[in-house]
Amino acid sequence: xxxxxxxxxxxxxxxxxxxxxxxxxxxxxxxxxxxxxxxxxxxxxxxxxxxxxxxxxxxxxxxxxxxxxxxxxxxxxxxxxxxxxxxxxxxxxxxxxxxxxxxxxxxxxxxxxxxxxxxxxxxxxxxxxxxxxxxxxxxxxxxxxxxxxxxxxxxxxxxxxxxxxxxxxxxxxxxxxxxxxxxxxxxxxxxxxxxxxxxxxxxxxxxxxxxxxxxxxxxxxxxxxxxxxxxxxxxxxxxxxxxxxxxxxxxxxxxxxxxxxxxxxxxxxxxxxxxxxxxxxxxxxxxxxxxxxxxxxxxxxxxxxxxxxxxxxxxxxxxxxxxxxxxxxxxxxxxxxxxxxxxxxxxxxxxxxxxxxxxxxxxxxxxxxxxxxxxxxxxxxxxxxxxxxxxxxxxxxxxxxxxxxxxxxxxxxxxxxxxxxxxxxxxxxxxxxxxxxxxxxxxxxxxxxxxxxxxxxxxxxxxxxxxxxxxxxxxxxxxxxxxxxxxxxxxxxxxxxxxxxxxxxxxxxx
DNA sequence: GTAGGGTTAG
Numbered sequence: 282x283x284x285x286x287x288x289x290x291x292x293x294x295x296x297x298x299x300x301x302x303x304x305x306x307x308x309x310x311x312x313x314x315x316x317x318x319x320x321x322x323x324x325x326x327x328x329x330x331x332x333x334x335x336x337x338x339x340x341x342x343x344x345x346x347x348x349x350x351x352x353x354x355x356x357x358x359x360x361x362x363x364x365x366x367x368x369x370x371x372x373x374x375x376x377x378x379x380x381x382x383x384x385x386x387x388x389x390x391x392x393x394x395x396x397x398x399x400x401x402x403x404x405x406x407x408x409x410x411x412x413x414x415x416x417x418x419x420x421x422x423x424x425x426x427x428x429x430x431x432x433x434x435x436x437x438x439x440x441x442x443x444x445x446x447x448x449x450x451x452x453x454x455x456x457x458x459x460x461x462x463x464x465x466x467x468x469x470x471x472x473x474x475x476x477x478x479x480x481x482x483x484x485x486x487x488x489x490x491x492x493x494x495x496x497x498x499x500x501x502x503x504x505x506x507x508x509x510x511x512x513x514x515x516x517x518x519x520x521x522x523x524x525x526x527x528x529x530x531x532x533x534x535x536x537x538x539x540x541x542x543x544x545x546x547x548x549x550x551x552x553x554x555x556x557x558x559x560x561x562x563x564x565x566x567x568x569x570x571x572x573x574x575x576x577x578x579x580x581x582x583x584x585x586x587x588x589x590x591x592x593x594x595x596x597x598x599x600x601x602x603x604x605x606x607x608x609x610x611x612x613x614x615x616x617x618x619x620x621x622x623x624x625x626x627x628x629x630x631x632x633x634x635x636x637x638x639x640x641x642x643x644x645x646x647x648x649x650x651x652x653x654x655x656x657x658x659x660x661x662x663x664x665x666x667x668x669x670x671x672x673x674x675x676x677x678x679x680x681x682x683x684x685x686x687x688x689x690x691x692x693x694x695x696x697x698x699x700x701x702x703x704x705x706x707x708x709x710x711x712x713x714x715x716x717x718x719x720x721x722x723x724x725x726x727x728x729x730x731x732x733x734x735x736x737x738x739x740x741x742x743x744x745x746x747x748x749x750x751x752x753x754x755x756x757x758x759x760x761x762x763x764x765x766x767x768x769x770x771x772x773x774x775x776x777x778x779x780x781x782x783x784x785x786x787x788x789x790x791x
Numbered sequence: 792g793t794a795g796g797g798t799t800a801g
Binding site for chain 1: 794799
């Protein structure tokens with residue numbers, strides 16, 4: 282059962298932040314559709330091929346003069362125009378990386394008529410296009426364009442710093458905003474808190490939340506989810522469980538992300554059964570687990586050494602209309618292989634391939650080896666192993682020397698002597714050096730079947746390589762050669778053994 | 792324009 286312990290986690294509880302009155306969402310008056318003229322205008326900045334002679338002056342701090350210019354609490358800033366931003370992003374992405382920075386020079390040329398909204402759209406476009414540095418560069422010049430940053434501008438700047446992993450700077454901008462009565466948007470707060478949590482700076486994240494709470498922000502479910510992940514990340518899984526219990530009592534409704542976050546935490550510390558209980562609970566609440574939720578369980582059970590439970594998870598997943606993805610299969614397959622469940626692994630492998638997923642070369646090697654190792658205990662697996670092995674060759678995949686050797690040894694045990702011999706030959710031709718055990722196995726297997734002539738080249742090869750087959754192999758060979766009346770052969774083998782410092786118990790027949 | 796998941800080497 283999942284325990285509930287009241288603890289320090291109470292600081293995360295929603296009740297702490299119930300100051301809803303001051304915070305307002307974007308006003309309904311926000312024009313979501315922008316003037317098409319403006320749209321064309323900003324786009325043209327990116328289109329004109331004017332070369333850049335512009336050098337930047339990276340101002341790291343937001344000039345406080347600029348901030349002071351901002352009209353405090355006067356309405357809420359306009360949200361970036363999604364359509365416009367998307368279009369800009371496409372244009373930015375269409376440019377080669379080198380030319381992207383030239384956009385800034387073009388902005389210079391039209392800066393007189395640029396509005397803050399257009400400026401924000403451009404900033405946002407840089408962020409979405411994964412060019413936070415360019416956004417920061419552009420922002421450094423804002424005052425020279427005669428523009429005054431609004432809360433949208435600064436929210437975007439926080440995102441840039443988060444993207445760059447410069448969380449101290451992000452914090453500083455946030456502090457400045459709060460100090461100046463500017464409201465960052467929820468997305469920004471979430472991104473910032475998430476960035477902090479991902480770095481394990483949980484205290485800092487809680488501090489941010491506390492400050493935001495003071496100015497009337499109530500944490501959203503997304504923010505809770507980030508914090509839960511943060512708690513799990515730093516190993517405070519028990520607290521994450523407690524927070525989940527508290528969330529359930531509060532006004533913020535947990536969603537599937539919430540459950541997945543805690544489940545993931547539990548799975549990572551070997552408490553997969555409890556994670557499974559949470560899945561049941563989520564289902565009872567009417568939440569729909571998604572592929573990530575299930576994948577969490579695959580990871581958990583695999584780590585715990587119970588990969589077969591994963592087969593059940595896979596089944597449940599399909600029953601619940603959730604399509605397993607590549608990660609689902611890969612995690613499950615690796616778990617099964619790690620814990621030597623080759624029979625189940627080959628089934629999962631076949632299913633995967635049937636769907637059209639590619640299986641990596643290294644995994645294929647592991648699978649073949651796993652099948653080989655298990656084949657002495659379970660019937661039918663040698664055939665599976667051999668088929669897969671041949672398939673790898675057909676597909677041009679590189680077979681690991683250790684896989685080759687194990688396959689050859691297994692073929693010997695399974696009395697597939699010819700296949701063993703052929704593969705040994707092939708292996709040597711490929712430049713691999715099979716070990717003594719492999720050589721001996723093949724020699725012995727061939728001798729036992731009276732195929733001494735085919736065994737001799739192996740001995741010759743071993744001698745050339747300076748390897749010493751065991752006296753057992755020499756004895757077998759001499760015995761077989763005697764049997765076949767091949768005196769010369771028997772003498773040669775005997776001589777080779779003596780040369781290697783070994784005295785075989787069987788002597789060539791006179 | 793807010794939060795997500797995976798393994799491994801005989």
